[in-house]
Amino acid sequence: MYDLIIIGAGPSGIFLAYELIKLGSKKKILMIEQGKKVEDRFCPIEKTGKCIKCKPLCHITNGFSGAGAFSDGKLSLYNPEDTEIHVGGNLHEYLGIEKTKELIDYTDKIYLEYGADPKVEGIEFKDEVSKIKEEAKKYDVTLYDVPVRHLGTEKAHELYGKLQHFLEDNGVEMRFNTVVSDLIVTNNEIKGVKTKPAKYVEDDTYSDFEEIYGKSVVIGVGRKGANWLSDMCSRHKIDSRAGIVDIGVRYELPDKFMADINKYMYEAKFVARLAPYHDKVRTFCQNPSGFVSTEVYDKNITLANGHSYKDRKSTNTNLALLVSHHFNYPFNQPIEYGRNVAENSNKLGNGNVLVQRFGDILNGKRTWEKDLETNSVVPTQKSAVAGDITYALGYRTMTNIIEFIKTLDKFIPGFAHPDNLLYSPEIKFYSNQVVIDNNFETSIKNLYSIGDGGGLTRGLMMASCSGVYLAHVLNQN
Numbered sequence: 001m002y003d004l005i006i007i008g009a010g011p012s013g014i015f016l017a018y019e020l021i022k023l024g025s026k027k028k029i030l031m032i033e034q035g036k037k038v039e040d041r042f043c044p045i046e047k048t049g050k051c052i053k054c055k056p057l058c059h060i061t062n063g064f065s066g067a068g069a070f071s072d073g074k075l076s077l078y079n080p081e082d083t084e085i086h087v088g089g090n091l092h093e094y095l096g097i098e099k100t101k102e103l104i105d106y107t108d109k110i111y112l113e114y115g116a117d118p119k120v121e122g123i124e125f126k127d128e129v130s131k132i133k134e135e136a137k138k139y140d141v142t143l144y145d146v147p148v149r150h151l152g153t154e155k156a157h158e159l160y161g162k163l164q165h166f167l168e169d170n171g172v173e174m175r176f177n178t179v180v181s182d183l184i185v186t187n188n189e190i191k192g193v194k195t196k197p198a199k200y201v202e203d204d205t206y207s208d209f210e211e212i213y214g215k216s217v218v219i220g221v222g223r224k225g226a227n228w229l230s231d232m233c234s235r236h237k238i239d240s241r242a243g244i245v246d247i248g249v250r251y252e253l254p255d256k257f258m259a260d261i262n263k264y265m266y267e268a269k270f271v272a273r274l275a276p277y278h279d280k281v282r283t284f285c286q287n288p289s290g291f292v293s294t295e296v297y298d299k300n301i302t303l304a305n306g307h308s309y310k311d312r313k314s315t316n317t318n319l320a321l322l323v324s325h326h327f328n329y330p331f332n333q334p335i336e337y338g339r340n341v342a343e344n345s346n347k348l349g350n351g352n353v354l355v356q357r358f359g360d361i362l363n364g365k366r367t368w369e370k371d372l373e374t375n376s377v378v379p380t381q382k383s384a385v386a387g388d389i390t391y392a393l394g395y396r397t398m399t400n401i402i403e404f405i406k407t408l409d410k411f412i413p414g415f416a417h418p419d420n421l422l423y424s425p426e427i428k429f430y431s432n433q434v435v436i437d438n439n440f441e442t443s444i445k446n447l448y449s450i451g452d453g454g455g456l457t458r459g460l461m462m463a464s465c466s467g468v469y470l471a472h473v474l475n476q477n
Contacts, residue, residue, distance in 0.1 A: 002030045002173075004474065005193060005214035007180050009033035010066030011460050012451030012467040013220035014163055015107065019471030021170045027474070029172045030212065034179045034198045035062030038161045043070065043293070050383035051294045051302060051352065056199045058296035060305075061224045064176070065160035067295065068460050072287050072307045073151025074267060075111060075461045077104060077120065086144040087269060088462035090455070094438050095469065103465040108149065111464075115159045117310075121266035122147040128264045135411040136270065144269040152310030180228075181209055183217065183447070185236045190217045190447040202299070216446045216474060219434075220467065221453040226429040227298060227335050229453050239435035239443035243455050245334035246284075246428040247341055247397055248322035249389065250292050250304035250353075251405070252421040254377060257414030258317040262288035274403045277396055281404045284320040284428075289313035292381035292423055294353055301342045304353045304381070304423035314380050320426050323400045338427045345392035345425045348385075353425070354392075355384035358405065359418020361398075376419040389424035430455050439473045440466065448474075 004020075004027050006013040017029055034057060035041065041063040044052050060070040076087050078101060085092040085100055092100040112118065122129070122145055133143040151159060168174065177198040184192040192213035200206040221229055233240040261268045267286040273279065290308030297303060306318040327334050345354055356367040357375060366388035372379060390398050401422075409416035433455030440448045440456070450456060450466040457463045 002212070002214040003027035003216065004029045005212065005217045006031045006220060007193065007217065008066065008220040008222060008225060008451070008453070009064045009174065010220055010222040010451055010463060011068050012222075012457070012463040013218065014065065014160070014167070015110070015464040015467030016218060016220065016450065016471050017167050017172050018110070018163060019468045020475060021167070021172070023471060023475045025475050030214065031167070031172055031174045032178050032180055032193070032195060033062075033064060033174065033176050034201065035059070035064070036176055038064040038157060038164050041070075045294070045383060051296065053296055053300055053302075053351070056201050060293065060295040061297060064164050065156070066222045067224065068156060068160065070153060070293070070295075070307060072285060072290065073153060073156035073460070074285070075108065075116065075149040075151065076459055077108065077147040077149065077461070079145070079147060087146050088459050089452070089457035091457055091462050091466055094436075094440070100465070103468055104461060107461065107464045107468055111149065111159070114162045115155065116149055116151055117155070120147050120149055122264070125264040128260070132260070132264070132268075132411065139407050139410050140274065141270050141272040141407060144271065145265055146269060148267050150266060150310070153307045155310050183232055183236055184211060184213070185444055188443075189445040190214075193217060216448065216477075218448045218450060218470065219454060220451040222463070223429050223452045224297065225453045227339075229434070230335055230432050233432060233434065236444065238447070240432040241435060242328055242332040243334055243430045243433045245325050245338035245430065246322040247325055247338055247393070248320060248401060248426050249393075250306050250318055250423040250426045251321050252292055252316050252318045252377060252380065252423065253415065253417065255289055255315055255317050257412065257417065258288065261286075261412065262317060270408060272404060272407060274400070274407060277400060279396070279400050280324040281400045282322055284322050286317065286319040288317050289315065290318050290380070292318050292379070292384070294381065294383060300346075300351065301339060302346050302351065302353055303342060304384075304426045316377065316380055318380070321401050321404060322426065322428060323397050335429055335432075338429055341392060341394065342425050342427055345389065348387050348391055350385060352383050352385045353381070353423050354387040354389045355379055355381070355421055355423050356387060356389045357418060358416065358420045358422060361390060361402065361422070362418070377421055379421055381423060384423055389422060393424060440470050
């Protein structure tokens with residue numbers, strides 16, 4: 001019997017356990033993670049040149065610190081004059097703006113203590129940023145200039161490694177390579193979890209489950225666990241509502257076109273609702289001098305992503321271009337829709353992500369490998385297969401992306417250069433949003449939901465903040 005079981009060793013779960021220790025809690029804590037320890041996580045693509053679909057689970061999306069260990073490692077902060085929280089999900093809707101700012105400040109100090117770069121990007125060039133913001137407005141594009149602290153992929157490994165050792169040294173029991181197959185719920189109250197070894201993750205006939213009991217259970221599975229969490233909500237009648245799925249591409253272009261944006265902000269967040277559909281389209285996870293990566297989800301679904309290092313640099317910037325898709329009646333399964341898009345795209349790429357030149361899309365032709373050999377933009381993702389992404393993404397999504405690229409080109413010259421590359425698909429899965437109260441408790445007694453997977457947060461900082469806050473709630477119980 002444990003006092004607390006944490007499902008998932010991503011930032012939300014890590015900071016929950018960390019803060020409980022700092023508060024002097026004597027709770028007996030178990031953290032269950034289906035991936036490996038942070039020091040055992042590595043992506044073979046650096047040596048093989050292509051994604052080999054690691055078994056039983058992808059090292060990029062699974063393991064201690066979650067996808068955060070292989071991301072660009074950006075901690076989104078806020079401007080002191082901000083009266084709103086512009087990025088990072090819905091945490092402020094539960095806690096209020098000022099409380100959320102306090103949590104960001106507090107959590108940021110922890111990151112600094114464990115080795116985060118003291119430099120904050122995006123605060124030195126206020127006048128230049130204001131000019132870009134005003135220019136973007138002319139074309140109905142909103143720029144959110146949020147300061148960020150850049151960890152870098154290799155530095156994120158080091159930082160989260162230190163946090164892992166801190167938890168281990170302070171009595172947190174961690175079970176790696178372990179999958180939570182089900183929740184144990186009795187009379188609408190959580191009692192524990194059922195687990196199995198990760199090597200049987202895709203074996204639906206496995207039945208030798210271990211039952212582990214806990215007084216409280218916290219779900220902190222991240223976006224990788226969105227599909228699993230939706231299944232748990234359905235199976236155990238956990239209150240939830242239809243969420244969204246963001247579908248789009250990873251866009252790669254020369255640093256020279258993004259030089260001012262990279263210098264002034266490091267990461268710019270552009271958002272627009274353009275004709276004809278007026279869907280929300282946004283940039284996300286900008287990586288100056290970065291590298292396009294791939295990540296593998298359940299059932300070998302392969303998605304595009306991007307990251308950058310502190311020391312190792314390319315000559316290209318990559319960023320996501322995402323279109324928000326909302327579904328309600330009669331279809332309300334955004335995750336299934338996104339998976340279908342991904343599966344179709346992967347089939348066209350023989351199991352890999354597709355890459356296509358922007359000019360070829362405008363000219364109605366596919367991209368061939370020989371086209372990339374002479375292309376001015378050299379792909380940083382070597383396993384991507386040249387092809388036609390429009391077969392899989394759909395007319396509405398593709399129209400939104402094309403119009404967005406053309407619009408940004410009006411004030412970022414070169415953004416629509418025909419040699420720029422689109423990698424497909426990039427999809428951000430958010431679970432059907434779990435209904436929680438202001439203490440993050442679900443409709444099941446003593447079952448809590450934090451982080452990205454349940455739709456509460458988006459990104460490393462806010463996920464970490466949600467864990468810190470819940471630690472204070474549980475420490476009082």
